[in-house]
Amino acid sequence: MQSHSPLNFAGADSPAGHDRRAIGFGGVVSPLVGEMAGRPEGAFIGRSATVLSCTNNFTPSLLLVPSMPRRLLGLLLVLPALGVIALLFILPLVMSAIGAFQLDGGWGLGNFTKSIDLYAKDIVFTLGIVSLSTALIGAGAIAIGGYLTLGAHPVAVSILRFLYRWPMFIPFIVVGQILRTFLAKNGMMNNTAVSLGLMTPLDAMSFLDWRGIVIAFVWKQTPFVALLVAGAMASVNREGIEAAVNLGASRLRILFEIIVPQVITTLSVGLILSFVTMMSVLSVPLMINAQSPTMLTADIAFRVNAYGDYGVANALGLISLLLASSVAWIYLKISMKERA
Amino acid sequence: MSGAGFLELDRVATGYGATQVMKDIDLSIGSGEFVALLGSSGCGKTTLLRVLAGFVAPTSGHVRVRQKDVTTLPPDKRGMALVFQSYALWPHMTVAQNIGYGLKLKGMGSAEIGSRVSAMQSMLGLDGLGDRKPGALSGGQRQRVALGRALVIDPQILLLDEPLSNLDARIRLTVRHELRALQQRLGITAVHVTHDREEAMVMADRIVILDAGRIAQQGRPEEVFNRPATSFVAAFMGAENLLHLQVAVDGSDVVITPGQAQAAGRVPLFGRSLVSGAVEARFRPEAARLYPLHAMPEAGPGLSLVGEVLSVTYPGGAWRHVVRLGDRDVLADAPRAHAAGETVNVFVPHEALFLFNRPANAAGSSISGPESRKAFA
Numbered sequence: 174m175q176s177h178s179p180l181n182f183a184g185a186d187s188p189a190g191h192d193r194r195a196i197g198f199g200g201v202v203s204p205l206v207g208e209m210a211g212r213p214e215g216a217f218i219g220r221s222a223t224v225l226s227c228t229n230n231f232t233p234s235l236l237l238v239p240s241m242p243r244r245l246l247g248l249l250l251v252l253p254a255l256g257v258i259a260l261l262f263i264l265p266l267v268m269s270a271i272g273a274f275q276l277d278g279g280w281g282l283g284n285f286t287k288s289i290d291l292y293a294k295d296i297v298f299t300l301g302i303v304s305l306s307t308a309l310i311g312a313g314a315i316a317i318g319g320y321l322t323l324g325a326h327p328v329a330v331s332i333l334r335f336l337y338r339w340p341m342f343i344p345f346i347v348v349g350q351i352l353r354t355f356l357a358k359n360g361m362m363n364n365t366a367v368s369l370g371l372m373t374p375l376d377a378m379s380f381l382d383w384r385g386i387v388i389a390f391v392w393k394q395t396p397f398v399a400l401l402v403a404g405a406m407a408s409v410n411r412e413g414i415e416a417a418v419n420l421g422a423s424r425l426r427i428l429f430e431i432i433v434p435q436v437i438t439t440l441s442v443g444l445i446l447s448f449v450t451m452m453s454v455l456s457v458p459l460m461i462n463a464q465s466p467t468m469l470t471a472d473i474a475f476r477v478n479a480y481g482d483y484g485v486a487n488a489l490g491l492i493s494l495l496l497a498s499s500v501a502w503i504y505l506k507i508s509m510k511e512r513a
Numbered sequence: 514m515s516g517a518g519f520l521e522l523d524r525v526a527t528g529y530g531a532t533q534v535m536k537d538i539d540l541s542i543g544s545g546e547f548v549a550l551l552g553s554s555g556c557g558k559t560t561l562l563r564v565l566a567g568f569v570a571p572t573s574g575h576v577r578v579r580q581k582d583v584t585t586l587p588p589d590k591r592g593m594a595l596v597f598q599s600y601a602l603w604p605h606m607t608v609a610q611n612i613g614y615g616l617k618l619k620g621m622g623s624a625e626i627g628s629r630v631s632a633m634q635s636m637l638g639l640d641g642l643g644d645r646k647p648g649a650l651s652g653g654q655r656q657r658v659a660l661g662r663a664l665v666i667d668p669q670i671l672l673l674d675e676p677l678s679n680l681d682a683r684i685r686l687t688v689r690h691e692l693r694a695l696q697q698r699l700g701i702t703a704v705h706v707t708h709d710r711e712e713a714m715v716m717a718d719r720i721v722i723l724d725a726g727r728i729a730q731q732g733r734p735e736e737v738f739n740r741p742a743t744s745f746v747a748a749f750m751g752a753e754n755l756l757h758l759q760v761a762v763d764g765s766d767v768v769i770t771p772g773q774a775q776a777a778g779r780v781p782l783f784g785r786s787l788v789s790g791a792v793e794a795r796f797r798p799e800a801a802r803l804y805p806l807h808a809m810p811e812a813g814p815g816l817s818l819v820g821e822v823l824s825v826t827y828p829g830g831a832w833r834h835v836v837r838l839g840d841r842d843v844l845a846d847a848p849r850a851h852a853a854g855e856t857v858n859v860f861v862p863h864e865a866l867f868l869f870n871r872p873a874n875a876a877g878s879s880i881s882g883p884e885s886r887k888a889f890a
Contacts, residue, residue, distance in 0.1 A: 180712075201811040363857060410599060410601055410607035412599050413601040413602070413603055415557045415568060415588075415595070415597070415601065415661070416595070416597060416603075417603075417614070418568075418587075418588050418589070419566060419568075419587075419588045419593075419594060419595045420589060420594075420614060420615035420618055420662075420666060421587075421589030421590075421615070421619070422614075422618050426618070430614075431603055434605040434606075435603070435604065435605055436602075437605075438590070448571040
């Protein structure tokens, strides 16, 4: 469905889609790094060859010659990767971005004003849902990671360790489907509550609106962030935790004053990646909340499928790209700081 | 050092799963006493400290502070503060925050925390470092921050888990004395875990030597050093030269049967509880005296041996010789070097000669392996 959208960056809908993007990003960086690293290496080989030739009386040209093709060889090796990225990633992205400014009679911001007029509410809705989900995912991941790290009951810890990862392996579309049957007015949740006598059928209401989307996102993404956070928490110095116990800190204080500050980088990275993933999910809003307001991904698909209106779809895509990049910028800042 | 029984361990035993780590530990520590728990890796000394601190529950036995049973109390209710081997400083907090965290947990006001923390910083020579993170400190400074964090809550008992093992050798020597002086100034009771014999000797009022989860011997440093109770303790305290002899107890003397390398000899029993038969003889390299063959002066009772010098090195202070005595090599120091190949007399005066009856299953002891050797290096 989303494959109709020319803005593929915002339409990827499966965990695999998220991975593909990550690989693509790494792919952009590594050939460049490789190229840059290749240059001084080549130069160094050239220099060392000269030194060798002075001391050992070799013919310099014999040793210098292989270093020149090696440099070219390096370029040749990264060329296919560069080409794939340029053709399949950069070019469509640039085309979509250009398309966002393309109007019937030339260039302008028409698509954007139309997008804002029609979908301002959806932009706020999307941002609100994704931000709320991110906050809840963070809380859930800290709770799970914290219990795995500090839990005193070994059986409960191992059960949680076994269970919490499962949602990661379920595609978004299946999550949407499961929750649709679960959260509907006459769905399993309400039926169970009614049969338990917790409420009457008259009180039953559907959760298939923004709440359903938030539940789906949190259910699906918490394990991913919890996995990262629990790993980071496991590598926090145990003696540091014991030192706090020794001074009389409660487990809650240890979690929030000792452990979380030490894994805050990992937590932020996990949440940012989740934020960007959720920005790009199409199936969940379509399955759970096929009404207005809805998320930008559904609007993009609608513009393309119903109207063939690529201009507004591109503009909406660019807007969601801007929203996603604002958090990606934080991610880059963190990774720069880590590398420094 | 008054008030013995301030901190008491009563038949404490513990283990992980089916593995018994410690058996029947009885220990009584006086108020203000500095006790070193000394032993090689895996002997249970850190486990014992963790039982005291409340991180490990003993499978049986009791821990008492001032006659009050604290065995089941949580770590913070025991009046003890633990300094960890890795220092366990919190990397996201500044020095002042690290030191003040215990006070914050007690609900103290920030003004008072500030004044107590800065007093602690001055006492430990950390002035001006309050705003730094632990990552920006040297090893010695980190160690002092860890100490400050433990001391600022005014614990009755300070537990130290190899606190000096991560320091440079040179800094370690000064920190030993600083730590000891601080402990005496504060009059605090300290239990110090270490595998470093010298560290235990210079710091502690009393040394408790642990071997395979049991107390092998305890006493003042000079007692443990000069009158080791077992072959293990003797080896741990540096008497690594080991010979197997046959002796006969004759009244208040021990008669040494001559053998491949040793001459007949007679040494006073000197309070040893020996019976006639096979014994292990141990002595320190620095206690031995080396003479050229047949040039040995007449010198009191002791063990005289004949051997060949295999090699000679100079570790500083004296020349250290490897001497082959029959089928065994021993180390012996001398003020002058004897050349390799020279046949020499080795004399061990009786007060530096440690004799122990060999256990029934005398297939060597756990101390002569290369594993334990490492611990004294």
